[in-house]
Amino acid sequence: MTRRDISGILLLDKPFGMTSNQALQKAKRLYASPKSGHTGTLDPLATGMLPICMGEATKFTSVLLKASKAYDAVIKLGYQSTTGDAEGDIKKLFDVASTQLSMQDCKSVLRQFVGKIVQTPPMYSALKHQGKPLYVYARKGAAIERKPREVTIYDLQIKSLSGNELTVSAQCGTGTYIRVLAEDIGRALGCGSAYLKSLRRLCVGNFHLNQAKTLEVLKKMNEMERDHCLLPVDSILSDIPSVSLDKAEAQAILFGRVVRRNNDESRIDHTRQENIVRLYYQKFFLGLGEILADRSIKSKRLLSDGYIISQNHNLLS
Template sequence: MTASSKKNQGEQRPDAARPKVPRRLLDGVLLLDKPIGLSSNDALIRAKRLFRVKKAGHTGTLDPLATGLLPLCFGEATKFSQDLLDADKTYEAAMRLGIRTTTGDAEGEAIETREVRCDEAAVRAAMTKFVGEIVQVPPMYSALKRDGKPLYEYARAGQTVEREGRQVTILALEMIACGLPAIAEVTFRVTCSKGTYVRTLAEDIGEALGCGAHLVMLRRTGVGALTLEHAVTLDALTAADEPARDAWLQPVDALLSTFPAVTLNAEAARRFTHGQRLPLNELVLDRAACEAADRVRVYDEGARLLGVAKAANGVLAPERLVVSGAA
Protein backbone atom coordinates (compact mmCIF):
# COMPACT_ATOMS: atom_id res chain seq x y z
CA MET A 1 0.00 0.00 0.00
CA THR A 2 1.43 3.41 -0.95
CA ALA A 3 1.89 6.23 1.52
CA SER A 4 -0.74 8.16 -0.39
CA SER A 5 -3.32 5.38 -0.12
CA LYS A 6 -2.53 4.94 3.58
CA LYS A 7 -3.06 8.66 4.10
CA ASN A 8 -6.37 8.62 2.25
CA GLN A 9 -7.46 5.60 4.25
CA GLY A 10 -6.53 7.34 7.48
CA GLU A 11 -8.40 10.49 6.50
CA GLN A 12 -11.69 8.67 5.96
CA ARG A 13 -14.43 10.34 7.92
CA PRO A 14 -15.46 8.30 10.98
CA ASP A 15 -19.08 8.30 9.83
CA ALA A 16 -18.30 7.30 6.24
CA ALA A 17 -19.11 3.63 6.88
CA ARG A 18 -22.01 4.40 9.23
CA PRO A 19 -25.33 3.53 7.56
CA LYS A 20 -27.88 6.30 7.24
CA VAL A 21 -30.90 5.91 9.47
CA PRO A 22 -33.92 5.50 7.16
CA ARG A 23 -36.61 8.11 7.63
CA ARG A 24 -40.27 7.11 7.82
CA LEU A 25 -43.44 8.52 6.29
CA LEU A 26 -45.37 8.91 9.52
CA ASP A 27 -48.57 10.89 10.05
CA GLY A 28 -49.95 11.97 13.39
CA VAL A 29 -49.76 14.37 16.32
CA LEU A 30 -47.42 13.98 19.27
CA LEU A 31 -48.46 15.75 22.46
CA LEU A 32 -45.08 16.47 24.01
CA ASP A 33 -44.53 17.67 27.56
CA LYS A 34 -41.57 19.96 26.88
CA PRO A 35 -38.94 20.14 29.64
CA ILE A 36 -37.47 23.36 31.02
CA GLY A 37 -34.28 24.67 29.42
CA LEU A 38 -35.02 23.32 25.94
CA SER A 39 -36.21 25.44 23.02
CA SER A 40 -39.26 24.31 21.06
CA ASN A 41 -37.11 23.74 17.99
CA ASP A 42 -34.61 21.60 19.92
CA ALA A 43 -37.50 19.54 21.32
CA LEU A 44 -38.83 19.08 17.79
CA ILE A 45 -35.42 17.94 16.50
CA ARG A 46 -35.10 15.35 19.29
CA ALA A 47 -38.58 13.97 18.70
CA LYS A 48 -38.02 13.88 14.94
CA ARG A 49 -34.89 11.79 15.44
CA LEU A 50 -36.57 9.43 17.89
CA PHE A 51 -39.45 8.75 15.49
CA ARG A 52 -37.21 8.80 12.38
CA VAL A 53 -39.89 10.84 10.66
CA LYS A 54 -39.28 12.67 7.38
CA LYS A 55 -41.51 15.69 7.93
CA ALA A 56 -42.32 17.41 11.22
CA GLY A 57 -43.19 20.79 12.67
CA HIS A 58 -44.37 22.36 15.92
CA THR A 59 -47.43 24.47 16.57
CA GLY A 60 -46.06 27.56 18.24
CA THR A 61 -43.01 28.13 20.38
CA LEU A 62 -42.53 27.84 24.12
CA ASP A 63 -39.67 29.77 25.72
CA PRO A 64 -36.83 27.63 27.15
CA LEU A 65 -38.00 28.70 30.64
CA ALA A 66 -41.48 27.32 29.91
CA THR A 67 -42.61 23.70 30.17
CA GLY A 68 -45.71 21.85 29.14
CA LEU A 69 -47.83 21.08 26.13
CA LEU A 70 -46.06 21.35 22.78
CA PRO A 71 -48.05 19.57 20.03
CA LEU A 72 -45.75 18.29 17.28
CA CYS A 73 -47.13 17.49 13.84
CA PHE A 74 -45.76 14.66 11.70
CA GLY A 75 -46.36 14.14 7.98
CA GLU A 76 -49.86 15.10 6.82
CA ALA A 77 -50.66 16.67 10.21
CA THR A 78 -48.32 19.57 9.35
CA LYS A 79 -51.00 20.78 6.90
CA PHE A 80 -53.25 21.60 9.83
CA SER A 81 -50.73 23.08 12.27
CA GLN A 82 -51.95 26.62 11.58
CA ASP A 83 -55.23 25.76 13.29
CA LEU A 84 -53.33 25.24 16.56
CA LEU A 85 -51.22 28.35 16.03
CA ASP A 86 -54.49 30.29 15.96
CA ALA A 87 -56.03 28.43 18.93
CA ASP A 88 -56.47 29.77 22.46
CA LYS A 89 -53.84 28.64 24.99
CA THR A 90 -54.05 27.86 28.70
CA TYR A 91 -51.11 28.32 31.09
CA GLU A 92 -50.30 27.97 34.76
CA ALA A 93 -47.78 30.58 35.81
CA ALA A 94 -46.12 32.16 38.82
CA MET A 95 -44.97 35.76 39.18
CA ARG A 96 -42.64 37.31 41.72
CA LEU A 97 -43.81 40.72 42.92
CA GLY A 98 -41.46 43.59 43.70
CA ILE A 99 -38.74 42.87 41.12
CA ARG A 100 -38.60 43.81 37.43
CA THR A 101 -36.08 42.13 35.11
CA THR A 102 -34.60 42.87 31.69
CA THR A 103 -36.54 40.04 30.06
CA GLY A 104 -39.72 40.06 32.13
CA ASP A 105 -38.91 36.62 33.48
CA ALA A 106 -36.39 34.83 35.69
CA GLU A 107 -33.85 34.52 32.87
CA GLY A 108 -33.14 38.26 32.93
CA GLU A 109 -31.22 40.48 35.32
CA ALA A 110 -33.00 42.52 37.96
CA ILE A 111 -33.33 46.16 36.90
CA GLU A 112 -35.63 47.50 39.65
CA THR A 113 -36.72 46.47 43.13
CA ARG A 114 -39.75 47.97 44.88
CA GLU A 115 -41.51 47.38 48.17
CA VAL A 116 -44.55 45.10 47.98
CA ARG A 117 -47.39 46.70 49.93
CA CYS A 118 -50.38 44.89 48.40
CA ASP A 119 -52.31 41.95 49.83
CA GLU A 120 -54.13 39.00 48.26
CA ALA A 121 -57.37 40.98 47.83
CA ALA A 122 -55.51 43.71 45.92
CA VAL A 123 -53.93 41.14 43.61
CA ARG A 124 -57.32 39.59 42.86
CA ALA A 125 -58.79 43.02 42.16
CA ALA A 126 -55.91 43.92 39.84
CA MET A 127 -56.30 40.67 37.90
CA THR A 128 -59.95 41.35 37.12
CA LYS A 129 -58.91 44.46 35.17
CA PHE A 130 -57.00 42.31 32.68
CA VAL A 131 -59.85 39.99 31.71
CA GLY A 132 -61.27 40.66 28.24
CA GLU A 133 -59.68 42.53 25.37
CA ILE A 134 -56.47 44.29 26.39
CA VAL A 135 -53.53 45.92 24.62
CA GLN A 136 -50.04 44.52 25.15
CA VAL A 137 -46.74 46.03 24.07
CA PRO A 138 -44.58 43.08 22.89
CA PRO A 139 -41.41 42.63 24.97
CA MET A 140 -38.00 43.46 23.53
CA TYR A 141 -36.89 39.92 24.26
CA SER A 142 -39.18 38.33 21.67
CA ALA A 143 -38.87 36.84 18.19
CA LEU A 144 -40.97 39.57 16.57
CA LYS A 145 -39.04 41.23 13.79
CA ARG A 146 -38.24 44.85 13.02
CA ASP A 147 -36.58 45.50 9.65
CA GLY A 148 -35.99 41.77 9.26
CA LYS A 149 -34.21 41.48 12.60
CA PRO A 150 -35.67 39.80 15.74
CA LEU A 151 -36.31 42.17 18.62
CA TYR A 152 -34.16 40.08 20.96
CA GLU A 153 -31.10 40.89 18.83
CA TYR A 154 -31.67 44.61 19.42
CA ALA A 155 -32.20 43.92 23.13
CA ARG A 156 -28.97 41.94 23.43
CA ALA A 157 -27.16 44.85 21.79
CA GLY A 158 -28.57 47.18 24.44
CA GLN A 159 -31.00 48.85 22.04
CA THR A 160 -34.69 49.53 22.53
CA VAL A 161 -36.98 50.06 19.54
CA GLU A 162 -40.51 51.42 19.41
CA ARG A 163 -43.20 48.71 19.47
CA GLU A 164 -46.88 49.17 18.77
CA GLY A 165 -49.39 47.77 21.21
CA ARG A 166 -51.33 44.71 20.03
CA GLN A 167 -54.83 43.70 21.03
CA VAL A 168 -55.14 40.28 22.67
CA THR A 169 -57.92 38.63 24.64
CA ILE A 170 -57.66 37.24 28.15
CA LEU A 171 -60.54 34.76 28.27
CA ALA A 172 -60.01 33.69 31.90
CA LEU A 173 -57.60 34.70 34.66
CA GLU A 174 -57.71 33.21 38.15
CA MET A 175 -55.42 33.06 41.15
CA ILE A 176 -54.31 29.59 42.20
CA ALA A 177 -52.15 30.49 45.21
CA CYS A 178 -50.81 33.61 46.91
CA GLY A 179 -47.82 33.67 49.25
CA LEU A 180 -48.43 37.20 50.56
CA PRO A 181 -47.49 38.62 52.96
CA ALA A 182 -44.69 36.15 53.78
CA ILE A 183 -43.67 35.40 50.18
CA ALA A 184 -44.26 37.86 47.34
CA GLU A 185 -45.19 35.19 44.82
CA VAL A 186 -48.53 34.59 43.10
CA THR A 187 -49.52 31.54 41.04
CA PHE A 188 -52.30 31.93 38.49
CA ARG A 189 -54.04 30.25 35.56
CA VAL A 190 -54.76 32.10 32.32
CA THR A 191 -56.56 31.22 29.10
CA CYS A 192 -55.70 33.66 26.33
CA SER A 193 -55.78 34.28 22.61
CA LYS A 194 -52.84 33.72 20.28
CA GLY A 195 -50.13 36.35 20.48
CA THR A 196 -50.47 36.86 24.25
CA TYR A 197 -47.22 37.19 26.23
CA VAL A 198 -47.83 35.82 29.73
CA ARG A 199 -44.64 37.46 31.05
CA THR A 200 -45.92 40.81 29.78
CA LEU A 201 -49.23 40.09 31.53
CA ALA A 202 -47.32 39.44 34.77
CA GLU A 203 -45.34 42.67 34.33
CA ASP A 204 -48.52 44.66 33.68
CA ILE A 205 -50.26 43.21 36.74
CA GLY A 206 -47.18 44.15 38.78
CA GLU A 207 -47.35 47.71 37.49
CA ALA A 208 -51.06 47.90 38.33
CA LEU A 209 -50.12 46.90 41.89
CA GLY A 210 -47.40 49.55 42.02
CA CYS A 211 -44.57 47.14 42.79
CA GLY A 212 -43.60 45.57 39.47
CA ALA A 213 -43.26 41.83 38.82
CA HIS A 214 -41.58 39.21 36.68
CA LEU A 215 -42.48 35.67 35.66
CA VAL A 216 -40.72 32.83 37.50
CA MET A 217 -42.66 29.82 36.16
CA LEU A 218 -44.71 29.08 33.06
CA ARG A 219 -46.35 25.79 32.13
CA ARG A 220 -48.69 25.39 29.16
CA THR A 221 -51.55 23.03 29.96
CA GLY A 222 -53.81 23.44 26.95
CA VAL A 223 -53.78 24.32 23.24
CA GLY A 224 -57.27 24.54 21.79
CA ALA A 225 -58.99 21.27 22.72
CA LEU A 226 -55.68 19.48 23.42
CA THR A 227 -54.45 19.09 27.01
CA LEU A 228 -51.49 17.73 28.95
CA GLU A 229 -53.51 14.67 29.97
CA HIS A 230 -52.24 12.61 27.02
CA ALA A 231 -48.78 14.20 26.74
CA VAL A 232 -45.47 12.33 27.01
CA THR A 233 -41.98 13.44 28.01
CA LEU A 234 -38.83 13.13 25.92
CA ASP A 235 -37.32 10.92 28.61
CA ALA A 236 -40.22 8.47 28.33
CA LEU A 237 -39.95 8.43 24.54
CA THR A 238 -36.19 7.86 24.68
CA ALA A 239 -36.64 4.89 27.03
CA ALA A 240 -39.37 3.29 24.86
CA ASP A 241 -38.93 1.10 21.80
CA GLU A 242 -40.33 2.15 18.42
CA PRO A 243 -43.76 0.44 18.67
CA ALA A 244 -44.28 1.97 22.12
CA ARG A 245 -43.29 5.40 20.82
CA ASP A 246 -45.69 5.13 17.89
CA ALA A 247 -48.50 4.29 20.31
CA TRP A 248 -48.18 7.81 21.74
CA LEU A 249 -49.16 9.37 18.41
CA GLN A 250 -52.62 10.88 18.10
CA PRO A 251 -54.38 10.71 14.71
CA VAL A 252 -54.17 13.68 12.34
CA ASP A 253 -57.75 14.71 13.10
CA ALA A 254 -56.86 15.28 16.76
CA LEU A 255 -56.05 18.79 15.56
CA LEU A 256 -59.55 19.21 14.13
CA SER A 257 -61.78 17.97 16.94
CA THR A 258 -63.61 21.30 17.26
CA PHE A 259 -64.81 21.15 13.63
CA PRO A 260 -68.11 19.40 12.80
CA ALA A 261 -67.62 16.08 10.99
CA VAL A 262 -69.05 15.36 7.55
CA THR A 263 -69.19 11.89 5.99
CA LEU A 264 -69.36 11.56 2.19
CA ASN A 265 -70.56 8.64 0.14
CA ALA A 266 -68.10 6.98 -2.24
CA GLU A 267 -68.88 9.18 -5.27
CA ALA A 268 -68.88 12.43 -3.27
CA ALA A 269 -65.61 11.37 -1.58
CA ARG A 270 -64.00 10.72 -4.95
CA ARG A 271 -65.02 14.14 -6.23
CA PHE A 272 -63.88 15.81 -3.01
CA THR A 273 -60.39 14.25 -3.14
CA HIS A 274 -60.05 15.62 -6.67
CA GLY A 275 -60.64 19.10 -5.31
CA GLN A 276 -64.19 19.48 -6.61
CA ARG A 277 -66.74 21.69 -4.87
CA LEU A 278 -69.89 19.86 -3.78
CA PRO A 279 -73.44 21.21 -3.33
CA LEU A 280 -74.45 20.83 0.32
CA ASN A 281 -77.96 19.69 -0.57
CA GLU A 282 -76.50 16.56 -2.18
CA LEU A 283 -74.83 15.47 1.07
CA VAL A 284 -76.16 13.73 4.16
CA LEU A 285 -75.38 16.38 6.77
CA ASP A 286 -76.86 19.21 8.76
CA ARG A 287 -76.37 22.09 6.34
CA ALA A 288 -77.23 24.79 8.90
CA ALA A 289 -74.73 23.42 11.44
CA CYS A 290 -72.00 23.23 8.81
CA GLU A 291 -72.53 26.76 7.55
CA ALA A 292 -72.65 28.07 11.12
CA ALA A 293 -69.29 26.40 11.80
CA ASP A 294 -67.82 27.67 8.50
CA ARG A 295 -65.23 24.86 8.38
CA VAL A 296 -65.73 21.11 8.68
CA ARG A 297 -63.60 17.95 8.73
CA VAL A 298 -64.51 15.54 5.97
CA TYR A 299 -64.44 11.70 6.03
CA ASP A 300 -65.31 8.89 3.65
CA GLU A 301 -67.63 6.04 4.59
CA GLY A 302 -64.65 4.11 5.97
CA ALA A 303 -64.06 6.91 8.53
CA ARG A 304 -60.84 7.95 6.76
CA LEU A 305 -60.02 11.65 7.03
CA LEU A 306 -60.10 13.30 3.59
CA GLY A 307 -59.34 16.86 4.66
CA VAL A 308 -60.89 20.14 5.73
CA ALA A 309 -63.48 22.12 3.79
CA LYS A 310 -65.30 25.43 3.96
CA ALA A 311 -69.08 25.22 4.07
CA ALA A 312 -70.77 28.38 2.85
CA ASN A 313 -73.42 29.55 0.37
CA GLY A 314 -74.69 26.02 -0.13
CA VAL A 315 -71.30 24.68 -1.21
CA LEU A 316 -68.71 22.40 0.39
CA ALA A 317 -65.34 23.64 -0.90
CA PRO A 318 -62.16 21.60 -0.27
CA GLU A 319 -59.59 23.67 1.62
CA ARG A 320 -56.80 21.26 2.60
CA LEU A 321 -56.69 17.64 1.51
CA VAL A 322 -54.99 14.66 3.10
CA VAL A 323 -52.93 12.58 0.71
CA SER A 324 -54.70 9.29 -0.01
CA GLY A 325 -53.72 6.64 2.50
CA ALA A 326 -51.57 9.03 4.55
CA ALA A 327 -53.91 9.52 7.48
Protein backbone atom coordinates in the same frame (compact mmCIF):
# COMPACT_ATOMS: atom_id res chain seq x y z
CA MET B 1 -31.53 6.57 10.69
CA THR B 2 -34.02 5.78 7.95
CA ARG B 3 -36.71 8.41 7.60
CA ARG B 4 -40.24 7.23 8.13
CA ASP B 5 -43.50 8.25 6.48
CA ILE B 6 -45.34 9.06 9.69
CA SER B 7 -48.17 11.48 10.46
CA GLY B 8 -49.91 12.56 13.65
CA ILE B 9 -49.86 14.89 16.65
CA LEU B 10 -47.37 14.41 19.48
CA LEU B 11 -48.27 16.16 22.73
CA LEU B 12 -44.91 16.87 24.30
CA ASP B 13 -44.25 18.06 27.85
CA LYS B 14 -41.36 20.39 27.08
CA PRO B 15 -38.62 20.41 29.73
CA PHE B 16 -37.12 23.43 31.44
CA GLY B 17 -34.10 25.07 29.79
CA MET B 18 -34.76 23.84 26.25
CA THR B 19 -35.99 25.95 23.36
CA SER B 20 -39.11 24.83 21.54
CA ASN B 21 -37.03 24.16 18.42
CA GLN B 22 -34.55 22.02 20.35
CA ALA B 23 -37.46 19.99 21.76
CA LEU B 24 -38.89 19.66 18.26
CA GLN B 25 -35.60 18.40 16.83
CA LYS B 26 -35.23 15.78 19.56
CA ALA B 27 -38.78 14.51 18.98
CA LYS B 28 -38.21 14.57 15.23
CA ARG B 29 -35.14 12.34 15.60
CA LEU B 30 -36.95 9.93 17.91
CA TYR B 31 -39.65 9.42 15.29
CA ALA B 32 -37.31 9.74 12.28
CA SER B 33 -39.89 12.14 10.90
CA PRO B 34 -38.75 14.10 7.83
CA LYS B 35 -41.41 16.77 8.26
CA SER B 36 -42.41 18.17 11.66
CA GLY B 37 -43.29 21.46 13.28
CA HIS B 38 -44.33 22.73 16.71
CA THR B 39 -47.35 24.91 17.33
CA GLY B 40 -46.89 27.83 19.69
CA THR B 41 -43.41 28.67 20.98
CA LEU B 42 -42.53 28.20 24.64
CA ASP B 43 -39.57 30.12 26.06
CA PRO B 44 -36.65 28.02 27.38
CA LEU B 45 -37.63 28.61 31.03
CA ALA B 46 -41.23 27.55 30.34
CA THR B 47 -42.37 23.95 30.55
CA GLY B 48 -45.45 22.04 29.54
CA MET B 49 -47.68 21.50 26.56
CA LEU B 50 -45.97 21.74 23.18
CA PRO B 51 -47.99 20.08 20.41
CA ILE B 52 -45.79 18.78 17.60
CA CYS B 53 -47.30 18.05 14.20
CA MET B 54 -45.70 15.39 12.01
CA GLY B 55 -46.15 14.55 8.36
CA GLU B 56 -49.61 15.37 7.04
CA ALA B 57 -50.57 17.05 10.33
CA THR B 58 -48.23 19.95 9.50
CA LYS B 59 -50.84 21.12 6.97
CA PHE B 60 -53.15 22.12 9.82
CA THR B 61 -50.78 23.74 12.35
CA SER B 62 -52.43 27.15 11.94
CA VAL B 63 -55.47 25.83 13.82
CA LEU B 64 -53.45 25.29 17.01
CA LEU B 65 -51.52 28.52 16.59
CA LYS B 66 -54.86 30.32 16.95
CA ALA B 67 -56.09 28.15 19.84
CA SER B 68 -56.61 29.39 23.40
CA LYS B 69 -54.01 28.40 25.97
CA ALA B 70 -53.90 27.90 29.74
CA TYR B 71 -50.94 28.46 32.07
CA ASP B 72 -49.78 28.35 35.66
CA ALA B 73 -47.39 31.24 36.30
CA VAL B 74 -45.26 32.33 39.25
CA ILE B 75 -44.77 36.11 39.32
CA LYS B 76 -42.00 37.77 41.35
CA LEU B 77 -43.34 41.11 42.57
CA GLY B 78 -41.25 44.23 43.12
CA TYR B 79 -38.51 43.32 40.64
CA GLN B 80 -37.75 44.24 37.05
CA SER B 81 -36.11 42.01 34.45
CA THR B 82 -34.65 43.12 31.13
CA THR B 83 -36.36 40.16 29.47
CA GLY B 84 -39.51 40.07 31.60
CA ASP B 85 -38.51 36.68 33.00
CA ALA B 86 -35.84 34.99 35.11
CA GLU B 87 -33.34 34.88 32.21
CA GLY B 88 -32.75 38.64 32.16
CA ASP B 89 -30.78 41.06 34.32
CA ILE B 90 -32.89 41.62 37.42
CA LYS B 91 -33.02 44.54 39.82
CA LYS B 92 -35.13 45.16 42.88
CA LEU B 93 -37.61 48.04 42.74
CA PHE B 94 -39.85 47.62 45.75
CA ASP B 95 -39.83 45.80 49.09
CA VAL B 96 -43.07 43.83 48.85
CA ALA B 97 -42.40 42.13 52.19
CA SER B 98 -42.79 45.47 53.97
CA THR B 99 -46.29 46.06 52.58
CA GLN B 100 -49.63 44.63 53.60
CA LEU B 101 -50.40 43.10 50.21
CA SER B 102 -53.27 40.65 50.63
CA MET B 103 -54.97 37.96 48.62
CA GLN B 104 -58.00 40.23 48.31
CA ASP B 105 -55.82 43.03 46.90
CA CYS B 106 -54.48 40.62 44.29
CA LYS B 107 -57.92 39.26 43.39
CA SER B 108 -59.26 42.78 42.94
CA VAL B 109 -56.38 43.79 40.65
CA LEU B 110 -56.46 40.58 38.62
CA ARG B 111 -60.11 41.19 37.71
CA GLN B 112 -59.14 44.27 35.70
CA PHE B 113 -57.06 42.13 33.36
CA VAL B 114 -59.88 39.76 32.40
CA GLY B 115 -61.37 40.41 28.98
CA LYS B 116 -59.83 42.28 26.08
CA ILE B 117 -56.65 44.09 27.08
CA VAL B 118 -53.85 45.82 25.19
CA GLN B 119 -50.26 44.55 25.32
CA THR B 120 -47.06 45.80 23.73
CA PRO B 121 -45.01 42.77 22.60
CA PRO B 122 -41.64 42.53 24.39
CA MET B 123 -38.32 43.06 22.63
CA TYR B 124 -37.27 39.58 23.72
CA SER B 125 -39.77 37.81 21.49
CA ALA B 126 -39.85 35.83 18.25
CA LEU B 127 -41.85 38.49 16.41
CA LYS B 128 -40.12 39.44 13.17
CA HIS B 129 -38.77 42.85 12.12
CA GLN B 130 -37.23 43.04 8.65
CA GLY B 131 -37.02 39.25 8.61
CA LYS B 132 -35.26 38.87 11.97
CA PRO B 133 -36.74 38.00 15.39
CA LEU B 134 -36.92 40.93 17.78
CA TYR B 135 -34.72 39.12 20.31
CA VAL B 136 -31.81 39.35 17.83
CA TYR B 137 -32.03 43.15 18.00
CA ALA B 138 -32.58 43.09 21.77
CA ARG B 139 -29.38 41.11 22.34
CA LYS B 140 -27.49 43.85 20.50
CA GLY B 141 -29.05 46.52 22.70
CA ALA B 142 -31.33 47.86 19.98
CA ALA B 143 -34.94 48.83 20.62
CA ILE B 144 -37.49 48.47 17.84
CA GLU B 145 -40.85 50.22 18.01
CA ARG B 146 -43.66 47.70 18.55
CA LYS B 147 -47.32 48.41 18.03
CA PRO B 148 -49.62 47.63 20.99
CA ARG B 149 -52.18 44.96 20.17
CA GLU B 150 -55.36 43.63 21.66
CA VAL B 151 -55.35 40.20 23.31
CA THR B 152 -57.97 38.35 25.32
CA ILE B 153 -57.67 36.98 28.85
CA TYR B 154 -60.58 34.59 29.38
CA ASP B 155 -59.85 33.81 33.02
CA LEU B 156 -57.25 34.86 35.58
CA GLN B 157 -57.23 33.37 39.07
CA ILE B 158 -54.89 33.73 42.03
CA LYS B 159 -53.63 30.39 43.34
CA SER B 160 -51.34 31.58 46.12
CA LEU B 161 -49.45 34.56 47.55
CA SER B 162 -46.27 33.90 49.49
CA GLY B 163 -44.12 36.91 50.31
CA ASN B 164 -43.33 38.56 46.99
CA GLU B 165 -44.33 35.56 44.86
CA LEU B 166 -47.78 35.48 43.33
CA THR B 167 -48.94 32.29 41.60
CA VAL B 168 -51.77 32.64 39.10
CA SER B 169 -53.61 30.50 36.57
CA ALA B 170 -54.44 32.15 33.26
CA GLN B 171 -56.52 31.17 30.26
CA CYS B 172 -55.89 33.40 27.28
CA GLY B 173 -56.23 33.84 23.55
CA THR B 174 -53.55 33.72 20.90
CA GLY B 175 -50.79 36.33 20.98
CA THR B 176 -50.83 36.85 24.76
CA TYR B 177 -47.46 37.34 26.44
CA ILE B 178 -47.56 36.12 30.04
CA ARG B 179 -44.29 37.94 30.70
CA VAL B 180 -45.95 41.24 29.79
CA LEU B 181 -49.00 40.31 31.85
CA ALA B 182 -46.73 39.65 34.86
CA GLU B 183 -45.10 43.08 34.51
CA ASP B 184 -48.46 44.80 34.19
CA ILE B 185 -49.84 42.97 37.25
CA GLY B 186 -46.80 44.06 39.28
CA ARG B 187 -47.33 47.69 38.33
CA ALA B 188 -51.08 47.50 39.00
CA LEU B 189 -50.39 46.13 42.48
CA GLY B 190 -48.14 49.11 43.24
CA CYS B 191 -44.96 47.03 43.23
CA GLY B 192 -43.18 48.97 40.49
CA SER B 193 -43.07 45.94 38.23
CA ALA B 194 -42.64 42.16 38.33
CA TYR B 195 -41.11 39.39 36.30
CA LEU B 196 -42.12 35.89 35.34
CA LYS B 197 -40.25 33.46 37.59
CA SER B 198 -41.70 30.28 36.08
CA LEU B 199 -44.35 29.26 33.58
CA ARG B 200 -46.05 25.96 32.82
CA ARG B 201 -48.46 25.58 29.91
CA LEU B 202 -51.36 23.32 30.80
CA CYS B 203 -53.55 23.38 27.69
CA VAL B 204 -53.52 24.26 24.02
CA GLY B 205 -57.03 24.22 22.59
CA ASN B 206 -58.60 20.90 23.58
CA PHE B 207 -55.25 19.27 24.34
CA HIS B 208 -54.40 18.92 28.04
CA LEU B 209 -51.06 18.34 29.73
CA ASN B 210 -52.16 15.04 31.25
CA GLN B 211 -52.14 13.68 27.68
CA ALA B 212 -48.53 14.74 27.07
CA LYS B 213 -45.33 12.69 27.23
CA THR B 214 -41.84 13.82 28.21
CA LEU B 215 -38.81 13.24 26.02
CA GLU B 216 -37.34 10.94 28.67
CA VAL B 217 -40.44 8.72 28.64
CA LEU B 218 -40.48 8.63 24.84
CA LYS B 219 -36.79 7.64 24.72
CA LYS B 220 -37.51 4.55 26.83
CA MET B 221 -40.25 3.34 24.47
CA ASN B 222 -39.83 1.13 21.45
CA GLU B 223 -40.97 2.35 18.04
CA MET B 224 -44.45 0.85 18.28
CA GLU B 225 -45.05 2.31 21.73
CA ARG B 226 -43.97 5.76 20.57
CA ASP B 227 -46.20 5.54 17.51
CA HIS B 228 -49.16 4.79 19.77
CA CYS B 229 -48.54 8.15 21.48
CA LEU B 230 -49.38 10.00 18.26
CA LEU B 231 -52.90 11.36 18.00
CA PRO B 232 -54.71 11.21 14.64
CA VAL B 233 -54.20 14.09 12.23
CA ASP B 234 -57.83 15.21 12.57
CA SER B 235 -57.63 15.48 16.37
CA ILE B 236 -56.26 18.97 15.81
CA LEU B 237 -59.53 19.92 14.10
CA SER B 238 -62.10 18.58 16.57
CA ASP B 239 -63.96 21.91 16.87
CA ILE B 240 -64.72 21.99 13.14
CA PRO B 241 -67.98 20.31 12.02
CA SER B 242 -67.70 17.18 9.88
CA VAL B 243 -69.31 15.93 6.67
CA SER B 244 -69.40 12.30 5.51
CA LEU B 245 -69.00 11.68 1.78
CA ASP B 246 -69.81 8.61 -0.26
CA LYS B 247 -67.12 7.15 -2.51
CA ALA B 248 -68.12 9.10 -5.63
CA GLU B 249 -68.22 12.37 -3.68
CA ALA B 250 -64.89 11.66 -2.00
CA GLN B 251 -63.23 10.87 -5.31
CA ALA B 252 -64.65 14.05 -6.86
CA ILE B 253 -63.27 16.15 -4.00
CA LEU B 254 -59.85 14.50 -4.26
CA PHE B 255 -59.76 15.14 -8.01
CA GLY B 256 -60.47 18.83 -7.43
CA ARG B 257 -64.13 18.89 -8.42
CA VAL B 258 -66.98 20.62 -6.57
CA VAL B 259 -69.51 18.26 -4.96
CA ARG B 260 -73.21 19.05 -5.01
CA ARG B 261 -75.15 17.27 -2.31
CA ASN B 262 -78.47 16.80 -4.20
CA ASN B 263 -80.28 18.88 -1.56
CA ASP B 264 -79.19 16.49 1.17
CA GLU B 265 -79.13 18.83 4.18
CA SER B 266 -78.88 16.18 6.89
CA ARG B 267 -75.12 16.10 7.15
CA ILE B 268 -74.27 19.81 7.13
CA ASP B 269 -75.00 22.32 9.87
CA HIS B 270 -75.77 25.52 7.97
CA THR B 271 -76.56 27.46 11.14
CA ARG B 272 -72.83 27.94 11.77
CA GLN B 273 -71.21 31.10 10.47
CA GLU B 274 -68.04 29.23 9.58
CA ASN B 275 -67.98 27.58 6.17
CA ILE B 276 -65.12 25.13 6.77
CA VAL B 277 -65.84 21.44 7.43
CA ARG B 278 -63.91 18.24 8.00
CA LEU B 279 -64.40 15.73 5.19
CA TYR B 280 -64.61 11.96 5.74
CA TYR B 281 -65.12 8.83 3.70
CA GLN B 282 -66.17 5.85 5.87
CA LYS B 283 -64.70 7.60 8.94
CA PHE B 284 -61.39 8.13 7.11
CA PHE B 285 -60.29 11.78 7.29
CA LEU B 286 -59.62 13.35 3.90
CA GLY B 287 -58.96 16.97 4.84
CA LEU B 288 -60.88 20.22 4.99
CA GLY B 289 -63.60 21.42 2.64
CA GLU B 290 -65.41 24.69 2.13
CA ILE B 291 -69.20 25.10 1.93
CA LEU B 292 -70.06 27.41 -0.97
CA ALA B 293 -73.00 29.79 -1.27
CA ASP B 294 -75.07 27.17 -3.13
CA ARG B 295 -74.21 24.68 -0.34
CA SER B 296 -71.97 22.60 -2.55
CA ILE B 297 -68.54 21.59 -1.24
CA LYS B 298 -65.08 22.19 -2.64
CA SER B 299 -61.71 21.11 -1.25
CA LYS B 300 -59.85 23.51 1.05
CA ARG B 301 -56.86 21.58 2.41
CA LEU B 302 -56.54 17.86 1.69
CA LEU B 303 -54.22 15.09 2.75
CA SER B 304 -51.79 14.01 0.03
CA ASP B 305 -52.84 11.34 -2.48
CA GLY B 306 -49.88 9.23 -1.41
CA TYR B 307 -50.93 9.26 2.23
CA ILE B 308 -54.56 8.52 1.38
CA ILE B 309 -53.56 5.58 -0.82
CA SER B 310 -51.27 4.23 1.91
CA GLN B 311 -54.10 4.33 4.45
CA ASN B 312 -57.12 3.58 2.23
CA HIS B 313 -56.12 1.56 -0.84
CA ASN B 314 -59.53 1.42 -2.48
CA LEU B 315 -60.61 5.06 -2.36
CA LEU B 316 -58.78 6.31 -5.42
CA SER B 317 -59.16 3.14 -7.47
